[in-house]
Amino acid sequence: MWHLITAPILLPMLTAIIIMLPPVHYSPMRRRWISMISSAIQLVLAVVLLMQVQQQGLLHYAIGNWQAPFGIILVADTLSVVLVCLTSFLALGAICYGSAGEDEKGSFFHPLFQFQLMGINGAFLTGDLFNLFVFFEVLLIASYALLIHAGGKNKTKAAVHYVVLNLTGSAIFLFALAVLYGTLGTLNIADMALKVAALPEQDLMLVKSGGLMLMIVFALKAAVLPLQFWLPATYASASAPVAALFAVMTKIGVYALLRVYTTIFGDTAGELSGIADNWLLIAGLATIALGAVGVLASPDFRRLVANLVLVSVGTLVALVALNTPQSAAAALYYTVHSTLVTGALFLVADLIASQRGKAADRLVSGRRVAQPVLLGVMFMLAALSVAGLPPMSGFIGKLMLLQAVQQPLQQMWIWSLVLLSSLMVIVGLSRAGSSLFWRVSGNDCGTEKAEPLQIFAVCWLLAASPLLVIFAGPLTELAQQAAVQLHDVSSAVNLIIAPANTGSAP
Structure with a gap:
């Protein structure tokens, strides 16, 4: 069972290779079924891995039995495995939606x-920063190709901006790794936490500069102000299943911020403790404000949803800046909620656009949609949840967020911005709903209807919101356990780095 940690990495890689080989490559139906079945298996394996982590605590896997800090280490704790489960859940919905026909509009959709x-x-x-860089590049290369799937001027323009900015971020990432490795002699996250805690004074500024460069890189990946300008156009131009999967992409940057500035530069880091907290708090609050304004100003529904992603990113970064177990628990719950709901909204936006004719998803009067009840209910459920209104999961997520803020000055700024942004989101979504469903020109009605797979995909993602409410008790306890485990740096370091440890896989 130790090898189970590698399954979320190896299974999609093997699936991609199988899909590209004949005779599977020449059969669209085979490609679709293999991709969907693999995604379902990935979800099952992720849940099994989570259960194993719950029973045994933090697990780590040394590739080739080369122990930390010298070998490649995979680390499975509650936080990371919950996010793997989230990715698998989202991916299953997105791949089902894409298999309804979107995958055949370009080449190699399923392998990518x-x-x-x-x-x-x-x-x-x-469990290693260099391998984090490697996996960043793997997902970015795939995302470059997925972004221009099916072609088009807008996609190509957005892809150029996306590629240039991310290549710049990758270069800064390498500089930061070089500085940190030259100073600390390791890039293993647990070992770095150990070295930073005992850092001599003459190396403080070098490590601090490397740590702040990492903040810039992860802020770019997460689309935090002032590095957010690539996101609205990129997400709005991507095809629906790709945009839905992209909903988790910014969360990788947030996760990296949370992991690095809690484990390496957290409470055990001495003088370097909390070096990015003030910067992240300001940037997070500014991103919330900018995203909320973008929701009100969006000319079309896809761009509105992209700005909702910005609001969620700003909220999560502000929680990371608080650097407490309570804020980490709130961030995890809010991550799951916001990722699945915005992913569903990208799919709903595509269904609406396909049924409104030339008006597409622009917030202007257009042709009546062919399935107003179905799409209207989907829109309403997603809008209630993303706006944070009861009884949907967004309400619980924002309540946890507000309770995590303890200091009066922080309460004044964070509470005010979060509540004001929620009001602006409600106004923006109300405007979008009235434009898409009530501002009808002419008596014509769209003839194109949603495919069964598309309906299933949207319902699959939307079902997460009521489930997050129904099981709010155990899920919030799980989030709190993940947060406590994340902040227990000494236990993680002792387990991964201790020479006497025998828990690694052969």
Whole structure:
């Protein structure tokens, strides 16, 4: 069972290879079924891995039995495995939606999708910063190709901006790793926490500069102000299943911020403790404000949903900046909620656009949709949840967020911005709903209807919101356990680095 840690990385990689080989490659139906079945198996294995972590605590896997800090280490704790489960759940919905016909509009959709899952899961499970860089590049290369899937001027333009900015971020990432490795002699996260805690004074500034460069890189990946300008156009131009999967992409940057600035530069880091907290708090609050304004100003529904992603990113970064177990627990619950709901909204936006004719998803009067009740209910459920209104999961997520803020000054700023942004989101979504469903020009009605797989995919993602409410008790306890485990740095270091440890896989 120790090898189970590698399954979320190896299974999508093998699936992508199988899909590209004949005779599977020449059969669209075979490609679809293999990709969907593999995604379902990935979800099952992720849940089994979570159960194993719950029973045994933090697990780590030394590739080739080369122990930390010298070998490649995979680390499975509650936080990372919950995010792997989230990715698998989201991916199953997105791949089902894509298999309804979107996958045939371009080449190699399914292999690229699986390679991106490999990169995302690897980023969550790696215990080494250099391998985090490697998995970042794997998922980014796949995302470059997925972004221009089916072609088009808008996609190509957005892809150029996306590629240039991420290549710049990758270069800064390498500089940061070089500085940290030259100073600390290791890039294993647990070992770095050990070295930073005993860092001599003459090396403080070098390590601090490397740590702040990492903050810039992860802020770019997460689309935090002022590095957010690539996200709205990129997400709005991507095809629906790709945009839905991209909903988890920014969360990888947030996860990296949480992992690095809790484990390496957390409470045990001495003078370097909390070096990024103030910067992240300011940037997070500014991102919330900018995203909320973007929701009100969006000319079309896809761009509105992209700005909702910005609001969620800003909220999560502000929670990371608080650097407490309570804020980490709130961030985890809110991550699961916001990722699945925004993913569902990207799919709903595509269904609406396909039924409104030339008006597509632009917030103007257009042709009546062919399935107003079905799409209207989907829109309403997603809108209630993403706005944080009871009884949907967004309400619980924002309640946990507000309770995690303890200091009066922080309460004044964070509570005010979060509540004000929620009001702006409600106004923006109300405007979008009235434009898409009530501002009808002419008596014509769309003839194109949603495919069964598309309906299943949207319902699959939307079902997460009521389930997060129904099982709010055990899920919030799970989030709190993950947060406590994350902040228990000494136990993780002793387990991974201690020479006497025999828990690694052969």
